[in-house]
Amino acid sequence: MSTLTISGLSATVAGKQILNGIDLTVSSGEVHAIMGPNGAGKSTLSAVLMGKPGYEVTGGSVDLDGTDVLSLPAWRRAAAGLHLVMQYPTEVPGVMLDDMLGEALTTRGRTTDGLRDALAAEAAKIGFEERFLHRPLNVDLSGGEKKRNETLQLAVLRPTFAILDELDSGLDIDALRDCSRRVEEMSNDAESPLGVIAITHYNRLLEELKPDHVHILVKGRIVESGGPELAEVLERDGYAAFAPEADLAD
Numbered sequence: 001m002s003t004l005t006i007s008g009l010s011a012t013v014a015g016k017q018i019l020n021g022i023d024l025t026v027s028s029g030e031v032h033a034i035m036g037p038n039g040a041g042k043s044t045l046s047a048v049l050m051g052k053p054g055y056e057v058t059g060g061s062v063d064l065d066g067t068d069v070l071s072l073p074a075w076r077r078a079a080a081g082l083h084l085v086m087q088y089p090t091e092v093p094g095v096m097l098d099d100m101l102g103e104a105l106t107t108r109g110r111t112t113d114g115l116r117d118a119l120a121a122e123a124a125k126i127g128f129e130e131r132f133l134h135r136p137l138n139v140d141l142s143g144g145e146k147k148r149n150e151t152l153q154l155a156v157l158r159p160t161f162a163i164l165d166e167l168d169s170g171l172d173i174d175a176l177r178d179c180s181r182r183v184e185e186m187s188n189d190a191e192s193p194l195g196v197i198a199i200t201h202y203n204r205l206l207e208e209l210k211p212d213h214v215h216i217l218v219k220g221r222i223v224e225s226g227g228p229e230l231a232e233v234l235e236r237d238g239y240a241a242f243a244p245e246a247d248l249a250d
């Protein structure tokens with residue numbers, strides 16, 4: 001059982017205050033949805049958690065089972081068990097998906113024995129075409145294929161915590177269902193239940209990926225937390241009910 005504790009996290013981007021004291025605790029097997037309007041700071045939160053360059057932490061802490069995450073360089077955060085599924089997966093010409101996963105497992109001190117079989121099995125489960133497994137990463141894949149690919153990487157790497165930044169963007173309904181079901185399954189895994197922070201605009205993702213907790217992020221602050229019913233309130237009433245003064249332009 002692992003716990004990720006975010007306390008009072010504040011950060012600036014290009015000198016502009018974006019995160020204003022985020023408190024969030026996620027344990028293994030829990031699915032936390034973070035919902036918020038465009039520009040609320042959702043992607044900034046994921047970038048700061050992963051140590052992406054260009055973001056300055058101005059306050060607070062992030063603790064993963066006693067490890068001070070913010071003091072680690074980005075690659076060590078991944079090795080420590082944090083994994084980001086990016087909103088826009090990058091195309092990496094020249095890097096083969098299977099080779100990259102082999103390297104990532106090795107970096108984490110894990111075996112690559114049986115990787116080929118594991119990849120084939122996961123590809124079948126997630127509906128990712130096997131012929132894409134030994135191809136340059138994400139190159140020429142459709143939006144749905146990229147997200148299936150990202151979900152496959154998550155399933156093979158099995159981090160302790162996954163941050164999904166709009167897994168539902170650029171995805172058709174079938175891919176959305178396949179990806180979110182696989183994530184849901186990992187969160188319910190008896191041996192190593194995945195902890196999930198699912199960032200999304202829409203309730204649609206949450207109908208498949210059933211969150212235990214829903215948080216509403218507005219202007220870099222969590223303004224409301226609750227259960228899945230909160231997502232339904234949002235779907236009905238929009239963000240205005242939670243942040244009348246916020247810029248809710250889509």
Ligand code: ADP
Pocket residue numbers: 013014016018036037038039040041042043044045054
């Ligand atoms: P969300 O993911 O919730 O839509 P973001 O975290 O991407 O929001 O952005 C939050 C705010 O930070 C926005 O106002 C955005 O313009 C600003 N921002 C994000 N990244 C940068 C950057 N690299 N340079 C300047 N401003 C940025």
Ligand code: MG
Pocket residue numbers: 042043044087
């Ligand atoms: Mg975003």
Ligand code: MG
Pocket residue numbers: 029030031184187188
């Ligand atoms: Mg669960």
